[in-house]
Amino acid sequence: MTEASSPVSDRTRLRRYHWLGKYDRQTIYDIIDAGIICQIGYIFDGKPYVTPTSHWRIDDYVYWHGSSASRMLKTQQTGIPVCFTVTHLDGIVFARAAMNHNVQFRSVMAFGNAEFVEEDKKREALAAFTDKLAPGLWDYARPPNEQEWLATKVIRLRLDEASAKVNDLFAGDEEEDLASDRWSGAVPLYVAQRDVIPDPKLAANIAMPDFARLFRYTKK
Amino acid sequence: MTEASSPVSDRTRLRRYHWLGKYDRQTIYDIIDAGIICQIGYIFDGKPYVTPTSHWRIDDYVYWHGSSASRMLKTQQTGIPVCFTVTHLDGIVFARAAMNHNVQFRSVMAFGNAEFVEEDKKREALAAFTDKLAPGLWDYARPPNEQEWLATKVIRLRLDEASAKVNDLFAGDEEEDLASDRWSGAVPLYVAQRDVIPDPKLAANIAMPDFARLFRYTKK
Numbered sequence: 001m002t003e004a005s006s007p008v009s010d011r012t013r014l015r016r017y018h019w020l021g022k023y024d025r026q027t028i029y030d031i032i033d034a035g036i037i038c039q040i041g042y043i044f045d046g047k048p049y050v051t052p053t054s055h056w057r058i059d060d061y062v063y064w065h066g067s068s069a070s071r072m073l074k075t076q077q078t079g080i081p082v083c084f085t086v087t088h089l090d091g092i093v094f095a096r097a098a099m100n101h102n103v104q105f106r107s108v109m110a111f112g113n114a115e116f117v118e119e120d121k122k123r124e125a126l127a128a129f130t131d132k133l134a135p136g137l138w139d140y141a142r143p144p145n146e147q148e149w150l151a152t153k154v155i156r157l158r159l160d161e162a163s164a165k166v167n168d169l170f171a172g173d174e175e176e177d178l179a180s181d182r183w184s185g186a187v188p189l190y191v192a193q194r195d196v197i198p199d200p201k202l203a204a205n206i207a208m209p210d211f212a213r214l215f216r217y218t219k220k
Numbered sequence: 221m222t223e224a225s226s227p228v229s230d231r232t233r234l235r236r237y238h239w240l241g242k243y244d245r246q247t248i249y250d251i252i253d254a255g256i257i258c259q260i261g262y263i264f265d266g267k268p269y270v271t272p273t274s275h276w277r278i279d280d281y282v283y284w285h286g287s288s289a290s291r292m293l294k295t296q297q298t299g300i301p302v303c304f305t306v307t308h309l310d311g312i313v314f315a316r317a318a319m320n321h322n323v324q325f326r327s328v329m330a331f332g333n334a335e336f337v338e339e340d341k342k343r344e345a346l347a348a349f350t351d352k353l354a355p356g357l358w359d360y361a362r363p364p365n366e367q368e369w370l371a372t373k374v375i376r377l378r379l380d381e382a383s384a385k386v387n388d389l390f391a392g393d394e395e396e397d398l399a400s401d402r403w404s405g406a407v408p409l410y411v412a413q414r415d416v417i418p419d420p421k422l423a424a425n426i427a428m429p430d431f432a433r434l435f436r437y438t439k440k
Contacts, residue, residue, distance in 0.1 A: 041270035050261035052307040087272040098361035099368040141318040148319040184419040192412035199404040
């Protein structure tokens with residue numbers, strides 16, 4: 001399954017700019033794995049909600065977590081339909097024609113029913129989350145005590161109905177605009193990181209561990 | 221109204237981590253204006269959808285646009301409830317305790333009914349969009365012809381029910397963890413830009429205009 005293409009459903013088939021649509025698993029995985037913040041859409045009391053939260057992926061599932069008391073997670077754990085999205089802004093395209101300015105981006109959208117992650121899979125899921133963020137982080141930190149453990153809930157979504165959309169193009173200007181003397185181009189954008197800042201409350205003589213020293217937001 | 225605080229509704233009042241909630245207009249405006257990509261949540265056929273799209277703000281409204289043939293916009297222009305969100309990832313916080321790792325971020329969430337922007341306000345709205353992106357861009361580009369004009373639709377949402385959430389804190393570790401020999405700190409993240417890339421189809425001898433040369437993703 002992991003190397004196959006995602007089946008194209010009525011919801012995942014791109015209607016607008018369909019030539020930007022990608023349905024292969026690797027493209028979908030790479031876009032999901034390149035970010036740590038997703039947006040989860042769901043319905044509560046008949047109204048739409050979108051919640052930004054951290055996500056991670058294990059095989060063909062995306063995961064997110066939060067407080068056991070969270071209304072969002074209490075609602076989602078009943079198995080309601082959700083829409084999972086990740087978006088990376090890669091650049092701004094200035095076109096020759098006013099209606100052709102655009103952005104370069106990579107995004108994934110996935111639909112399905114949320115699943116509550118049961119106790120026997122929860123530790124493995126949370127360890128995978130922290131170790132994807134920074135290898136070694138799970139073993140380094142003080143493990144959760146019982147109260148913290150019970151206060152945290154994990155939810156997941158199977159990537160059955162998923163699609164990606166990638167725009168890395170320059171402006172789609174018409175021939176007559178290409179022949180004009182107007183300029184066009186793109187400004188590439190990316191997520192950069194600054195030097196690590198030790199916690200101001202850090203006791204003296206505690207060395208920065210490798211997971212922090214070697215941390216790179218962009219893994220490849 | 222612009223200097224006042226946003227009224228706190230049942231939907232905008234932060235339930236979890238309520239101390240991160242901000243309800244003053246300027247904080248909400250600054251977070252919206254610092255980005256160009258938002259996520260719009262809405263309901264179609266009883267299911268939740270989240271669509272990433274470009275946004276801009278004029279006074280107390282956020283705007284987005286798209287193809288007149290777009291199913292999303294056709295659905296939204298009927299005045300359905302939407303959830304508008306913007307999220308900026310500002311850093312990753314490594315804590316001493318496994319359950320206290322966190323992200324630094326700024327986000328805004330707004331609820332309300334989408335409004336179709338009528339013909340008489342559409343040009344002003346689109347000109348404001350491009351000029352916020354890069355001052356002078358609207359006048360530089362070839363103006364829309366009638367076909368392009370009809371093919372574009374603008375939607376807006378009044379920021380009546382909006383809240384912001386800002387986390388710029390280090391780890392919220394407990395006293396006993398602070399006293400341990402475990403390290404903690406934050407990796408600041410930001411959106412950076414690379415040198416402008418002229419369109420490969422650009423004719424020779426067309427100079428880069430100021431709006432591109434001076435473009436800065438972060439306005440302040």
